[in-house]
Each structure stands twice: as structure tokens, then as C-alpha cells.
Amino acid sequence: MKDKVIRAKAYLSFAPPDSNSHFVKEIKLRIKELERAMGDVTKDSGLSRRATQKMKAMDGTLLKASRIYPDCSAMVNTLRAMTYNAEEQLRSQRDQTSFLVQLAARTTPKGLHCLSMQLTTEYFALQPEEREFPNQHKLQDPDLYHFAVFSDNVLACSVVVNTTVSTAKDPEKIVFHIVTDSLNLPAMSMWFLMNPPGKATIQIQSIDGFEWLSIKYNEDQQKQKGLDPRYASALNHLRFYLPDIFPSVNKIVFLDHDVVVRKDLTRLWHINIKGKVNGAVETCVEGEPSFRRMDMFINFTDPSVATRFDANTCTWAYGMNVFDLQEWRKRNLTALYHKYLELGSKRPLLKAGSLPLGWMTFYKHTHALDRTWHLLGLGYDSGVTRAQIEQAAVIHYDGVMKPWLDIGVQKYKSYWNRHVSYEHPYLQQCNLHE
Numbered sequence: 016m017k018d019k020v021i022r023a024k025a026y027l028s029f030a031p032p033d034s035n036s037h038f039v040k041e042i043k044l045r046i047k048e049l050e051r052a053m054g055d056v057t058k059d060s061g062l063s064r065r066a067t068q069k070m071k072a073m074d075g076t077l078l079k080a081s082r083i084y085p086d087c088s089a090m091v092n093t094l095r096a097m098t099y100n101a102e103e104q105l106r107s108q109r110d111q112t113s114f115l116v117q118l119a120a121r122t123t124p125k126g127l128h129c130l131s132m133q134l135t136t137e138y139f140a141l142q143p144e145e146r147e148f149p150n151q152h153k154l155q156d157p158d159l160y161h162f163a164v165f166s167d168n169v170l171a172c173s174v175v176v177n178t179t180v181s182t183a184k185d186p187e188k189i190v191f192h193i194v195t196d197s198l199n200l201p202a203m204s205m206w207f208l209m210n211p212p213g214k215a216t217i218q219i220q221s222i223d224g225f226e227w228l229s230i231k232y233n234e235d236q237q238k239q240k241g242l243d244p245r246y247a248s249a250l251n252h253l254r255f256y257l258p259d260i261f262p263s264v265n266k267i268v269f270l271d272h273d274v275v276v277r278k279d280l281t282r283l284w285h286i287n288i289k290g291k292v293n294g295a296v297e298t299c300v301e302g303e304p305s306f307r308r309m310d311m312f313i314n315f316t317d318p319s320v321a322t323r324f325d326a327n328t329c330t331w332a333y334g335m336n337v338f339d340l341q342e343w344r345k346r347n348l349t350a351l352y353h354k355y356l357e358l359g360s361k362r363p364l365l366k367a368g369s370l371p372l373g374w375m376t377f378y379k380h381t382h383a384l385d386r387t388w389h390l391l392g393l394g395y396d397s398g399v400t401r402a403q404i405e406q407a408a409v410i411h412y413d414g415v416m417k418p419w420l421d422i423g424v425q426k427y428k429s430y431w432n433r434h435v436s437y438e439h440p441y442l443q444q445c446n447l448h449e
Contacts (some may be wrong), residue, residue, distance in 0.1 A: 016066070019070065021094075023042050025093045025097060026083075027043065027046070045069075049070065124419065126442075127168065127169070127170060129446075129447075132202075134202035135201040135202045149211075149216070153190055153216045159189070160185075160268075162189065163192045163257065164193050164269075164272055169202050169206045171419060172195075176217065181213075182278055182280070190216045191217045192218050193207075195250070197223040203219050210436070222249055255373075257340060265340055266340060267340060273413065273418075274335060274411045278409075279408075280408060286384070290342065291382035292342045293382070294384050295335075298391065313364065313365045313366075317362065320364060324378060330374060332389060334413060335389040337384075348377065348380065355376060359372075388409065390404065390411060391413050393410055393418075394423075395414035396416075419431070432449045
């Protein structure tokens with residue numbers, strides 16, 4: 016029926032624009048009847064008997080049209096033109112959709128901005144002594160379980176912290192280190208002062224307070240200029256300075272702010288990563304949505320890359336990584352990161368972001384963790400199943416469709432929403448809801 020409508024429209028295009036002949040009236044009527052009969056139906060079984068009658072009427076009109084316009088080549092050209100126009104419209108719509116999705120991903124939702132403003136106002140109303148967090152003597156204790164999150168998103172950090180603490184066997188041994196920027200430091204601090212993470216210890220720092228970093232990093236940040244700010248931001252590249260930020264800590268678990276923890280992560284401290292620096296889940300299974308090859312992000316036509324790296328080496332994911340900081344310091348991998356960043360600023364070695372830099376920096380220094388530790392793909396429509404989610408220790412909304420955005424994948428949002436206190440007065444005032 017759809018094909019007949021297309022043929023009818025093609026024949027209609029042969030008629031003069033101002034034609035009002037009996038045939039033109041008839042074919043316009045048949046098109047309208049058939050389109051109305053189809054409606055929103057997607058299966059033949061959904062069509063009524065009346066639709067079949069309308070299709071037979073259209074057959075008669077098309078037969079009449081083929082006699083009036085017997086030139087097959089004209090019909091072919093018209094259909095080609097219609098196909099080309101449809102493809103152009105589709106391409107334009109795809110480009111527009113892609114642009115709007117990227118724009119939505121980069122824009123802070125109004126509700127989150129409102130929440131930050133509310134919290135910042137409350138923070139500056141506190142006395143200096145009221146801004147202090149308890150148990151700060153635990154921050155440098157190497158015998159405790161240290162976690163790090165670098166983010167400017169208050170609500171996302173609260174979900175990461177709450178789910179990590181609530182699933183832990185010994186929450187009093189957990190120390191959370193959150194690093195944000197100076198603009199969001201008051202809001203981040205106020206949230207956790209008002210909503211302390213149970214028995215766990217928490218530290219909130221500003222990246223602008225790391226004076227040693229401003230000397231090291233500002234120069235390198237210029238080499239990332241012009242890139243997507245999500246990738247070129249200082250917070251994104253701060254992960255390469257973990258041994259400098261936490262000089263007394265020997266092992267740390269680094270979490271992205273778009274994860275939800277579902278099982279006790281303190282078990283990671285008992286995994287032998289066999290002298291490697293980084294423990295991570297691999298992403299080199301072909302056919303899976305998380306599949307990545309090194310040459311997808313790194314330019315292997317460059318001789319300096321081709322001689323140092325194997326394009327077939329298994330890749331791995333950021334989002335949940337256990338780092339042995341002692342081994343990191345021994346191998347001086349932060350200096351290696353600077354070396355690759357420097358090379359990348361001089362010639363096109365890699366795409367934007369910390370992932371390809373991580374693959375290069377931790378090349379042959381990464382131990383593969385069991386895949387159930389870290390499940391990727393909830394930030395794009397990847398077909399992740401409920402069974403996979405139930406098995407995973409950490410689920411990761413990697414991709415642009417974050418659960419706090421309107422463009423988030425609806426079927427996965429509930430796994431994140433259930434850990435947000437939407438009844439909180441500030442969230443209600445800012446119109447933040449499921």
C-alpha cells in the first residue's frame with residue numbers, strides 16, 4: 016500500500032502544476048484514501064477490510080495512470096529524484112539530531128544549576144567551623160579503602176558516594192576523595208555537609224587548590240585547546256596525577272561520576288593485579304557495543320606510534336579502575352603521560368579525551384578484571400539486558416545520554432533515579448524529579 020502511494024505521487028508529479036483535470040482529482044483522492052486507511056498501522060493484520068477495497072481502487076487508478084504516462088524512463092527519473100530528496104532530508108535530520116544531542120549533553124540542566132545556586136548560598140551562610148567535615152585524620156591512612164571521583168556535578172557525585180557506601184561491608188573504612196572546581200566547591204561541600212555518607216569519611220577539594228598542578232597542567236591544557244571542553248577540562252585529565260594528589264595512599268579506586276555501584280567494591284583490594292598499575296575491564300570483544308580498538312582513537316600511521324604499540328592489543332575502559340599508586344610512582348607514568356601529551360600537541364597522534372592517552376600511558380601496565388566488575392553502555396541505547404545489570408558490580412552510563420538528562424535512555428534511568436533523594440526540599444524547589 017505504501018509503495019502504491021509512492022507510485023501515485025510520482026504519476027501526480029507528471030501533471031502540470033495548475034492542472035485540475037478529472038484524473039488529477041481522482042489520484043489525489045486515492046492517495047488521501049489510502050493514507051487514511053493505513054493510518055498508524057505497522058502490520059498487515061491491523062488493516063481493515065475497507066483498506067483492501069481502497070487498495071483495489073488505487074490499482075485501477077494506477078493502471079489508468081500508466082496508460083496516460085507510458086514513458087518508463089520518466090517514471091524512473093522521478094522515483095530517483097524522490098529517493099534522493101528523501102535521503103537528503105534524512106541526512107539533514109540525522110545531522111540536526113546529532114547536533115542537538117551533543118548540545119544537550121554539554122548543557123547543564125536548569126534544575127542542576129538551580130540546586131548548585133541554592134547549596135552555594137547556604138554554604139556561605141555557615142560559620143568557618145561549620146564547614147569542616149569529620150574524621151579528617153583518616154584521609155591519609157593507607158590501610159583504609161580510598162575512592163576518588165573528579166566532578167562538578169553534585170547530584171551525580173551523591174549517587175556514586177551513596178551507592179558505594181551502602182553496598183560496602185565495612186563502610187566505616189571507606190574514604191571518599193571528591194575533587195571539583197572552585198565554582199562548584201561550595202555547593203559540593205554543602206551537599207555532603209547536609210547529607211553525610213553514613214559512617215564513611217569524605218573529603219572535598221578544589222582543583223584550583225593544587226598549586227603544583229597549575230604549574231604542571233596549565234601549559235599542557237593549552238595543547239588541548241579547541242577540543243570538546245568535556246575532554247580538555249582539567250578535571251578530566253586530573254586522573255593522571257593520582258599519585259601526586261594522594262602521596263600517602265598506596266591503592267585507590269577511581270570512579271567516573273556517571274556510574275552506579277551495585278556490589279561491594281572493597282573486594283577490589285583483595286584482587287592480585289600481578290604487579291600492574293591499572294586494573295580495568297577490557298573492551299576488545301568484537302560485536303559488543305563497548306568494542307574499541309587502539310587504532311580507532313590513535314593514529315598508527317605515525318611511525319612513533321607504530322613502533323611503540325600493537326594495534327591489536329586489548330583495550331580497556333575508564334569509569335571503574337583500581338590503581339596501584341606505589342607501582343605507578345616506581346614507573347613514573349605521569350611523566351610518560353606528559354610525553355605523549357607533548358607528542359600529540361605537535362602532530363595528530365590521537366583523538367580528544369583521556370581514554371587514548373590512558374591506553375598509551377598504561378600500555379603493558381594494565382591487568383584485566385573480570386567483566387562483571389564494570390558494565391558499560393547505559394549512556395547509549397546498547398541493548399544492555401537486565402540480567403547483565405543484575406550481575407554487574409558497577410553500571411556505567413558512558414556516552415552522552417546521562418541519566419540526569421532528558422535525553423537519557425529511559426529504560427536505564429530507574430537504576431540511577433532510585434538513589435536520588437527527590438523528596439529533598441532543594442530538589443523539589445528546583446523542580447528536579449524522576
